[in-house]
Amino acid sequence: MRVLGIETSCDETGVALYDTQAGLLADALYSQISMHAEYGGVVPELASRDHTRKLLPLIEEVLASAQLSRSDLDGIAYTAGPGLVGALMVGAATAHGMARALNIPVLGVHHMEGHLLAPMLEDAPPAFPFVALLVSGGHTQLVEVRGLGQYRLLGESVDDAAGEAFDKTAKMLELDYPGGPAVARLAERGDPTRFRFPRPMTDRPGLDFSFSGLKTHTLITANRLREAGEFDEQGRADIARAFEDAVVDTLVIKCRRALDQTGLKRLVVAGGVSANVRLRERLEQETAKRGAQAFYPRGRFCTDNGAMIAYVGAQRLLAGERDDSTMKAVPRWPLAELMPPAA
């Protein structure tokens, strides 16, 4: 079954073609980051307008690169949520229109299920069951994954997402949007011993996260350096390092606990922050120590993309699941509400 995947939940337009026998055939992405950078963050109305401009050309691009025509498609999957409702609507409407014209099934899928299963697109995919850490600008969650649609939320952030904390720290350190990679780059030159920031919620049991206190601590430290006239390149790098170490430590501690609690030996790490090099190093050490294994999507599938949507959609469409004539756009949609494919 050849499935077209469409992702328009935030500021990237992603399109891909996945074949349940041959695997990923093609994928294309258009990122709006440079446009939103002028405003210091994502402007929902501008994001939606851009999806409407970019989506069909990207669909043509993936069809051409796979040397297929639109009539070769057997199904269409699109991100139905969670995300920006106006942006989601563009993908939902286009997918439904196209599927109706081609007389093929269409299905709205969950964006985070896409991230959860993105490592399935790699050559050595993890087997079920596994623990997944989803870390992005919008989410920080630990999930126990027993199979497609069998998800149990183990813990999540009670306030800011880890990626959001990275972006806000970048602003405090006067770095450009999007801030995560910029903070990590600056941290490389930082002295890890100068500051030690708190590891929030690690001193008590449980798998929830909190990053807003760490953000405040970072701000206070930055202000203190500024008053002391030490907010120079080195001072900022030292703060970046202390911040990154605190976030990475916190994530690693919670992953360790999640593996202990579930008795599982496989850890999937996905979402934008999973591209962070220091996090990967630490998780590699941690999993190796306990005879467990960590899995990551390739770099470009860590962030939003059409391939993960095509993959999840293909699994569910193959099982007979499909939308009725209603286009789905669900801004808030807890992952735990998902079920195994309903035929």
Added chain:
Amino acid sequence: MPTLLALDASSNACSAALMIHCDGRDEVLSRFALAPREHTRRLMPMVDELLAEAGIELCQLDALAYGRGPGSFTGLRIAAGVAQGLAFGADKPLLGVSTLAALALAAHRRYHLRYVMPALDARMGELYVGAYRCRDGELESLAEDAVLPPERLILPKGYEDTDWVGVGSGWALWESMPATVQAGISQCFNELAPAAEDMVRLATRQFAAGEGRQPHLVQPVYLRDQVAWQKGR
């Protein structure tokens, strides 16, 4: 004459219309519902019903059209997405129809009005407005469709002494309009909404004029383009 399908989701109304030809004459089949926030649920069944009623398939259409705006931003993109997806999937050209022109045509067809100023409430203290001369089902635009505050509304140059009729939700802002405009408007029909049955007629003329394009080229026309403010400016 071509066979055409038009969709609209630009306001609280949701509509679809099909232009067909039987026994040598044109016929328009249509569906219309006032259905705020229900476009995602109502639009596709309307398309299916119309095609079934006419007994035709999408591949028999010559082109598709949608209400390109101005109007609700999200509504414009729902209609654009569905129309682009249908046209792309069926490999047909697409047309964008002005929602203000559709309002003018509605007033002309229903009340035989000649000089019509369609206006839609654009929120944020502004309205979308146009000015059309209508004759025998043909429209001529006398001023470009625009977005402006009601206080700055003027009658089209050279037509200040014409008896104009206002149509559409924008005329609810009557109290804020200049006295010169109020004096030039003989009547208002606030309750008329843009509808696909008028758009499919306008689209038929646009198609004949060779305006059909590849689907991705036919984008919504928002008119209000200042929707974000750059930092530090």
